[in-house]
Amino acid sequence: MNALLRYASPILFVVVIATFGVLSPKFMTADNALNILVQSAPVGIVTIGMTFVLLTASVDLSVGAIMFLAAGIAGKMLQADMSLSVALGTMLVIGVASGGINAAFIARLRIAPFVVTLAFLFIGRGVALTITQTRAMNLPEGFLRLGSARIGGVPLPLLIFGMMLLIAHATLTRTPFGRQLYALGHNPVTARKAGLNTSLLLASVFLISGFCAALGAILSLAQLGAVSPKFGEAYEFKAIAAAVLGGASLFGGRGTVLPGTLLGVVLIQSVEAGLVILNADPYLYPIITAAIIFIAVLIDSGRNTLLERLNRRRIRNDSAQA
Amino acid sequence: MNAMPAIEFSGISKSFAGVRVLRGISFKLGAGRTLGLVGENGAGKSTLMNILGGNLLPDTGLMVLGGTPYTPQGPTDAARAGVAFIHQELNLFANLSIAENLFLSALPRLGSLPWIDRKALHDRTATLLGQVGLAIAPDTLVEQLSAGERQLVEIVRALALEARLIILDEPTTSLSVRETETLFSLLRRLQARGIALIYISHLLEHVRELCHDLVILRDGEVVAQGSIETYDTPAIISAMVGRSLTRLYPERRGTSTTAPLLEVRSLTQVHIVRDISFTVHRGEVLGIFGLMGAGRSELARILFGLDTAQHGEVRMGDRVINRGEGPRERMVRGLAFLTEDRRHEGLCLEASIADNLALVSLRQHARTPLRLLDRNTWQRAISTVRAAVRLTEKVSDAQSVQTLSGGNQQKVILGKWLLAKPEVLILDEPTRGVDVGARFELYQLILDLADRGAGVLMISSEIEELTGLCDRILVMSQGEIRGNFPRAEFSREHLLAAALPREAHA
Structure with a gap:
């Protein structure tokens, strides 16, 4: 039981891939695999940021709004004939700044992350709709070229995604900062007692999440070629779902970027791609995706109940059986 | 050195x-x-x-x-x-x-x-x-x-x-x-x-x-x-x-009977309690003494259905309580539990005195076909129980319980359970953080309950108050019952000696 819970994500992954592989021969091709990976890049990068947030037992509901806000402003700048690199730089700055606003309310004023980022979801989206006057904006050629560019034969979005995965993985596993995030997520009170600057740690994950949202927005725009009023919608849901599917716990302290986040994102993207290949009724997509997410969350809470039972305080020492 | x-x-x-x-x-x-x-x-x-x-x-x-x-x-x-x-x-x-x-x-x-x-x-x-x-x-x-x-x-x-x-x-x-x-x-x-x-x-x-x-x-x-x-x-x-100041205890009018109300047989949960057996009789105040971590609160939680036990049997009257029965079913059987953590588990702190008092007996007042609350019987019940637990008259029913002193908060919890008319009341450290004057009143309420035929299981870390109130005292240590003292054998030294943990022998 314990092992089943521990390896739930990879097991689920293999089951889903195998199911689609059996149902459709086209699914198990190199082309399709590459396609799924490239498609995964934007939501994957947002999910990397979300994984950092979830590790601290927080949540960031504002990532979709940050994406739209950054995209809307960049779109306006490009319409005003400003250069692409300035627009892209501005998007990243907006991402970090938005994360900073979240961080200030959460880490300094100690307001629940759920509330702060939910407010940002609506306010950020509202501001962006005002800026774009709720109209779709087409983006210049140059933006689209980012999406189709290849470096050494590897599609640029995939390259960026891969680099982000490696950097995030190294940060979480090999730096004091990363390890301290795990400690904070496990028990914030103990973390403070251990001399960690818990406010700073908490603030930084929202900055990271804001940055990742903006970078994800850039890659997504490069695939879409336009900013629509629905841009970034439901990304918070997808990112949380992918992170949890990859083994991150909503209760904090548990989760990895490699293989976790990668696995979760590719899993969600595979389901969508598989359903397209199978020509499934589009109305089925959300139901099937939701069912898979439900299973993942169920496993997460099952894992936690089990851990809680194992860690229950003992009054006496009985031999393990009895 | x-x-x-x-x-x-x-x-x-x-x-x-x-x-x-x-x-x-x-x-x-x-x-x-x-x-x-x-x-x-x-x-x-x-x-x-x-x-x-x-x-x-x-x-x-x-x-x-x-x-x-x-x-x-x-x-x-x-x-x-x-x-x-x-x-x-x-x-x-x-x-x-x-x-x-x-x-x-x-x-x-x-x-x-x-x-x-x-x-x-x-x-x-x-x-x-x-x-x-x-x-x-x-x-x-x-x-x-x-x-x-x-x-x-x-x-x-x-x-x-x-x-x-x-x-x-x-x-x-x-x-x-x-x-x-x-x-x-x-x-x-x-x-x-x-x-x-x-x-x-x-x-x-x-x-x-x-x-x-x-x-x-x-x-x-x-x-x-x-x-x-x-x-x-x-x-x-x-x-x-030592010899600390002697407190006064209210006089007991009734006496314990031999009619069993709550019977516990060989209750065991690995790492928590082992082979717990005892009986609470009608009209009895049974104390459980023990030091911190002796397993007393854990036992109470198991009895009330908040935690489970692997082995053993609990009977109320002539019926066995099934292992799967939770607090709700056990309340219906006539069990009540005043927890040691009154602020978090015993009260809804922000809610009013009236709402807290009515919490476990709300269903009694939902009589109309639509199951709406009958405000009249509800209000009457609250007034009666306020008088019964002698809650201070200085506060209105609508006031939030967090403004009350510890003693008055405890009276609200006791009143809440009285409205459910329990047969057996489990009290876990009922006087913790309660001042001397209010303690006396709580003691009086506890004895009154027993005199009216209920059984009281009272957990306390204070030898003094247990010897002052109880008909009989069980001593727990390391999750086991280590002593059973009838009133005639109450001695502070013997109780404490029984409560001290013993080195395990493998």
Whole structure:
């Protein structure tokens, strides 16, 4: 039981891939695999940021709004004939700044992350709709070229995604900062007692999440070629779902970027791609995706109940059986 | 041996809300020596150690640590000064490795790069573990360790912080015999290295085995101190119990009958309680005495269906309660439970007195076809029960319960259960944090209940109040019942002796 819970994500992954592989021969091709990976890049990068947030037992509901806000402003700048690199730089700055606003309310004023980022979801989206006057904006050629560019034969979005995965993985596993995030997520009170600057740690994950949202927005725009009023919608849901599917716990302290986040994102993207290949009724997509997410969350809470039972305080020492 | 004491307390006093919990504590501990700190629950041990550990500030008094004045403003100050406090609840991160736990706030880096120097981290941890004779790989995740190993890691962490004084609070509670031996051999190495230890335990054999000096606290005062050899166990017990002021207890009018109301047979839950059997009779006030961590509250939670037990049987009247029945079903059977944590588990603090009182009996007032609340009968019930528990008349029904004193809050909880007309009432520390005047009224209410034919199971850490109120007292320790004293055999010394944990024999 314990092992089943521990390896739930990879097991689920293999089951889903195998199911689609059996149902459709086209699914198990190199082309399709590459396609799924490239498609995964934007939501994957947002999910990397979300994984950092979830590790601290927080949540960031504002990532979709940050994406739209950054995209809307960049779109306006490009319409005003400003250069692409300035627009892209501005998007990243907006991402970090938005994360900073979240961080200030959460880490300094100690307001629940759920509330702060939910407010940002609506306010950020509202501001962006005002800026774009709720109209779709087409983006210049140059933006689209980012999406189709290849470096050494590897599609640029995939390259960026891969680099982000490696950097995030190294940060979480090999730096004091990363390890301290795990400690904070496990028990914030103990973390403070251990001399960690818990406010700073908490603030930084929202900055990271804001940055990742903006970078994800850039890659997504490069695939879409336009900013629509629905841009970034439901990304918070997808990112949380992918992170949890990859083994991150909503209760904090548990989760990895490699293989976790990668696995979760590719899993969600595979389901969508598989359903397209199978020509499934589009109305089925959300139901099937939701069912898979439900299973993942169920496993997460099952894992936690089990851990809680194992860690229950003992009054006496009985031999393990009895 | 160093002549300078490792720590010296002089005249430490501390009050909470006007209640003196420590008065003029003075004693000292030499470097490399180990001091056993013993006393009943509430004697002031935790408060004193929290002052030493920087969690609390003393009202008056001085501490001198290794020759220099010591005034910690927080746990970080204490850690910096070389004082480590190892709590019963361990402060480890189960999701990190041993090495990461030891050096979390100061992980070694590769030069000025942001990366952790994993080799240095590994080597330093291995050295520390080696020094204390622990053969565990530094990369092992803490969640893979047993309770005993975690305890040892916690001590090694104190060493990593270069602690010179380590406080241990009941470190052996959840350890097996072998783990306890390992712990003690580790502590002896620390003694040899000149580290001073303060060892808090109710397990007097362990105190005797490990400690050089002894300090006994009672009611916030040092009642005895000196070399451990000068005290035998009966002398320690009688110093712990002492003679405190006699309180008055209301007179009991009725008497206990022999009609069983609640019968418990061989209740067992691994690591929690073992083979618990007893009966609460109609009209009886049955006390359960025990020290902190004896398993009394855990037993109460099992009886009320909040936790489960693997074996055993619970009967109410002539019916067996099924294992799967939760609090709701057990309430219907006539069981009520006043928890030890009145603020979090007993009350909805923000809600009004009326809402709290009506909480468990709401269904009785939902009589209309639509199951809407009948405000009239509801209001009548609340007025009646307010009078019955003699709740202060100065507050209105609509006032939130958090504005009430501890005693009045407890009356609200009692009133809430009275409205459900229970057959058996389980009371867990009902007078904790309640002042003397309100206590008397609570005692009166408890006796009235028994006189009217209910059974009362009263858990308390105060021998005094149990001997004053109960018809019979059970003593629990280490999750077992260790004594059953009828009123004629009440003796403070015997009760406490039964409550002290015993060394396990493998």
